Each structure stands twice: as C-alpha cells, then as structure tokens.
Amino acid sequence: MQGSERRAISVSVNGSRHDREVEVRLTLADFLRHAVELTGTHVGCEHGVCGACTVLVDGLAVRSCLMLAVQADGREVATIEGLAPGEDALHPLQQAFKDHHGLQCGFCTPGILATLVEYLAENPEPSEAELKVALSGNICRCTGYRDIIAAALDAAARLREARA
Template sequence: MSARVAVTVSVNGTTHRREVEPRLLLSDFLRHELGLTGTHVGCEHGVCGACTIRLDGAPVRSCLMFAVQADGHAIATVEGLAPAPGRLSVLQEAFRDAHALQCGYCTPGILMTVSAFLEETPDPTEEEVRHALSGNLCRCTGYQHIVDAVLLAARRLREG
C-alpha cells in the first residue's frame, strides 16, 4: 500500500483539502470523502456516464480518474448547478417540466454533460442533442423527454 497523498481541489467553488490513497477514484472521493453524493456511480468503467462531472469545465468520467489527479483543478458537480438553495437552474427546471427523469440515478451525469453542451451549442437541433446525450445511459426514460428537456432549456436560455 502506498502512502497517502495530499489533494487540494475546488469543488463548486469551495476548496477542499484531504490526504488520500493514490488509488482512490475521484468518484469515491467526491461521494465518500466530501459527502457530495449527488454524483452517482453506475459502472466504474466509463460507459454509463452517471458519474460525469466537469473538470476545469470539461465533462469527464469521475470513475476514470484518481482523486490525486484532481489536485489543483476545479470541479463542478450536480450540487453546484442550482443558483441558490431551494431553487433550480433553467436546465434543472426544464428537466422537471419535461419529465426528463424517472428514477433520477443517471440525471446528475446527464445534467453535467448537458450543461457543458449548451454552453457550446446554444441552439442545438434534436440530432445534436441526441449525439450529445449518447454517452450517458438512461434505463428509465427512453430519452425522449430528456431530449425535449434539453431543447426546452436551450430555448429558455436563449430567450433569457
């Protein structure tokens, strides 16, 4: 077993410092060291997308990184999406209005993927939305309402 290593990360704007084993997955670090359990774990081999977070703005799989690698980086998770406690972001609202979640387990990863996608593609077509979602598996919804929600959020964001 190797020695613990210090990690300092900013998560949703708050700086956290911990000492962890190098093998600790970033997903486990966020969930069990920092208690940010909104990020979910579905496969631990990078396929399902439930654990998607944003690392310096880019969506990545938190199950395919070691926590020690996040040292000095800025992470955004689902807990940071809402503008204030008790309120939802435009994207989150659109997911509720379009019934884009059922069990809700895949939802945090999808929100993190889509939040980045809409920054790059503010006026997407349905086809573009479907491509953007294709790296996040959902077993409940059949995706249709998720696609609707993303298009709805895009429209609302454009219309301000």
C-alpha cells in the first residue's frame, strides 16, 4: 500500500462529525490541524516524546503525531478547543493554569491539559510526586514545571469540589 493512497474516514472532534478523504499516511495531528483546521494541537517533536500533540481519543490520552488519521475513523477526539465550557468560563484546569502561571509560551500547554484531563479523571486526589510522574511525558522548556505542578494540584482540588 502506498502512503499516498486515500481512504474515507469519519471522525468526531469535540462533538462535531468530520467526514474526509485522507491519505493513509496522514497523522492524526496533521488531520486535526490542517483538515479540521483546529490548530490548538501543537506538534513539538514528531517522534512521540515531547507530548505537545497529546489529545484524547475515546477519552484516552494519545500522541497525535504517532497515530494516523485513519486509525481515528469512527472515534471521538477531544482537543484543547473543546475544553472550556463556553466563552465566559474556562475549564477548572485552564483557570488553575492561568492563576498559577502554569504556562509561558503556551506551546506545550494543550498537550499537558489533555494529559491531565485523563489522569485526574482516574486519579482525582494525586500527590505531588504522582503528578510529576503523570506529567513526565510532557516536556516544557519555559516554566521549569513548578507552576505546572502547582496548577495541576489546585485544579484537582477544584475538580473534586465541583464533583462533591
């Protein structure tokens, strides 16, 4: 099979269905950025280490640079653009990152938030050490991580409160 062979796929992104014909070699990251035109998902290394391109596929955090668009056929993808509940409010994670200066250039942030959405859903009350391990697959060059960890701990508390 040639990489340039095309296939029809149907992918739900943030609740909207996108039917496209794509080359089978197209990565999910490029599909989201160029075909669906949601550029909030960023590509930092294209080899699955930096974590900037992390999105949720059926609720699981994946590296969208390592997944092909055709593999997302029939699945639900959630990106940073779908995180906030609306124009007037941020998601608790977004708000905590703003309050704690958990981002500087912001390039790695969408991937970090995707990682945390999945992680905090499964681990609502993590310790600082556990959070560091959970985030060890997301590289940030600006912040030195300290404020990211503080934001994530605070967001976990806010999410617990919202659930209670």
